[in-house]
Amino acid sequence: MFGGNPKQEPMHYGEVMGVWSALSIAKGQLARYQIFYNHAGDEDLKKFIHDMVENVIRPGIEENEALLKVG
Template sequence: MGMFSGNPKEEPMHYGEVFSIWTYFLGEKSMIAMYETLLNHAGDDDLKKLLQEAVHGAKMESQQVEELLKTNGIGLPPVPPERPMANNEKIPVGARVMDAEIGALLSANASKGLITCSTIMGQSIREDIATMFGQFHMNKAQFGAKVLRLNKDKGWLVHPPLHDTPQHK
């Protein structure tokens, strides 16, 4: 077993882990800035709460990933700055991102996050990394369920054509 038989945190990361985790970190930091910007556009209070939850979750995850990267001597990518709060009524209606569009974006990002976490878990040879991204995966699945419920409750869900089978008639 050699170098892979002790404490996983002392094992080296392979290039795939490094690239995927570095890219994940950049994505999370970019989503924080994007969600903070979207908070300025959102009008629905429930949507604002979900956006704030998304920002908080991304900050928590990126903090853990940043620590992992630094501990392993991996340089951090340049990330966008956090965004200030603004009054959405000062954003012209035609330039404002609509609540339904934000809900759809949150759904798509939750789905992409699940795939990314699954990929990193699958390529990891370090148990600590696989476990970390397993936790992130679970968080994203739970968040995605909340977004789905919000989109349904608000009438924002855009679904593909429904297949009507004989048993449903």
């Protein structure tokens, strides 16, 4: 089970807690940005918010969820 290769070993509980915390924060950011988008009147601001959600927040959520499923 523990062969010395960190990529093949299960995550430590501290690592799991860190990833879970990051996922929780990212999902909270997603909710906030959706609220900001819904209340924004400026089209440039809406585009910026949309870009942040699609290029930063969603990929982070997907990456952390994948880590938790594997780890």
